[in-house]
Amino acid sequence: MLSGEDLDRLRAIVGPERLSTGESELELHSKDESYHPPSRPEVVIWPRSAEEISAILKLANSRGIPVTPWAGGTSLEGNPIPIRGGIVLDMRLMDRLLWVKPQDLQARVEAGLDFVRLNKRLERYGLFFPPDPGAVATIGGMVANDAKGVRAMKYGSTGDHVLELEVVLPTGEIVEVGSRAWRSSSGYDLKRLFIGSEGTLGVITAITLRLQGLPAEFLAAVASFAALEEAAEAVAELVGAGLIPAALEFMDEETVTLINKFNGLALPESPTLFLEFQGSGRAALEDDLQLMREVCADALRLEAGLGREERDRLWEARHLIHDTIRKAFPGIAGIVVDVAVPLSCYPEIVEYAKRALKEHGLKGYLFGHAGLGGLHVEILYHPGEREEQARAEAANAAIVHRALELEGTATGEHGVGLGKRRFMEKEHGLSLELMRKIKALLDPNGIMNPGKIF
Ligand SMILES: Cc1cc2nc3c(=O)[nH]c(=O)nc-3n(C[C@H](O)[C@H](O)[C@H](O)COP(=O)(O)OP(=O)(O)OC[C@H]3O[C@@H](n4cnc5c(N)ncnc54)[C@H](O)[C@@H]3O)c2cc1C
Known part of the structure; x- marks a missing residue:
């Protein structure tokens, strides 16, 4: 707990206008974009310089006060939630x-x-x-x-x-x-x-x-496949053929159906790969496209060479998956699974995730950065329905465990935060102890974002 004297000393560092204990600010900084429950800090501070942060940390360190940096608040694993209270440093100034x-x-x-x-x-x-x-x-x-x-x-x-x-x-x-x-x-x-x-x-x-x-030329392509495993297998083949698209994204049939409906697109409603090639000239990109056509010869439909406008619309839709799901199911909550596996295991993790949703009786959408073996599953549940939420968490855990068995990772990009802590032992074994030692060396009093990663 911060004392009145602590607050006075913090006010002396940043001035009264860049520190708040007001309810609405504490509430705003109690959560990120994830399903993890909110937890309020005791005070929010908006620092303007490294020197101010240095003075704040010296005080916090001497008093054992938790400090959690908070920036865009867009994390998906509870990373900036101040679960031990204390100070939140809002970095946006x-x-x-x-x-x-x-x-x-x-x-x-x-x-x-x-x-x-x-x-x-x-x-x-x-x-x-x-x-x-x-x-x-x-x-x-x-x-x-x-x-x-x-x-x-x-x-x-x-x-x-x-x-x-x-x-x-x-x-x-x-x-x-x-x-x-x-x-x-x-x-x-x-x-x-x-x-x-x-x-x-x-x-x-x-x-x-x-x-x-900035690249001078762009080419986009959309390949639709009859079956999930065909799309997933094409990912490994595309990368194996030496293609390095700027983006190679996967969406399952349900996700394509949803983005069609809410974004005015008319893509075939089947497992789909989105590709984007960027380069300095058209000729090199045309070569990439030709190679891609050969690899995807079995695709149901292949639309290639899409212009910049169409490409922008597609990528806008891809970026809006999370929001589109919220629009389609008002009031719904979701766990965004984030795993990555070696490329050859991509078909297996996609199939496994589909099965896990079915076995747990859940609705979910599959998409991801397939070119790097990354898969997301947005698993839906109704807030307050505890039994359904428990099933969603169990499906999430099952998919993460499977990714680890396939020699992948518990998080491809969202980080550990709160949600992935329980998988760290399985993923890292003894090297987790080395991470703990590094944390203890740099932060002996454990004030920095306590309760995360470990
Ligand atoms: C719709 C949606 C889609 C997303 N898609 C992706 C995606 O495709 N790929 C991806 O990687 N992520 C994705 N994310 C997750 C998120 O956007 C990223 O993790 C992003 O890096 C978080 O940045 P932020 O500024 O919001 O940081 P915050 O969420 O505020 O904080 C992130 C973590 O960094 C710490 N932190 C913040 N600033 C500092 C600092 N200056 N010094 C030290 N620590 C600091 C915080 O304590 C916290 O642990 C998505 C999120 C949403 C909502």
């Missing part, structure tokens, strides 16, 4: 684009800038930051969860775009890790330690990003 060095394809940002605004600002340089989780997330939140999204196949994850990080450690020290050089073999790669650490090791305040040139 630290949203400056600090510099762009177009000749180096680099930009430095404060952690609270969201990637949509960053990309708008980068357009004039002909550059962009490719990771796109589909929700309006901040760069700091994306680094902390190592977010990926639809274009990770060609461009890689958020972590793959991080060159340097400024981090405030729980003790209040401000450290800079990494280098502006694109390559470095200089000692332990400490920046990788903070990527995906979900706010449990410190607060990321600034990030130097590696950028990409």
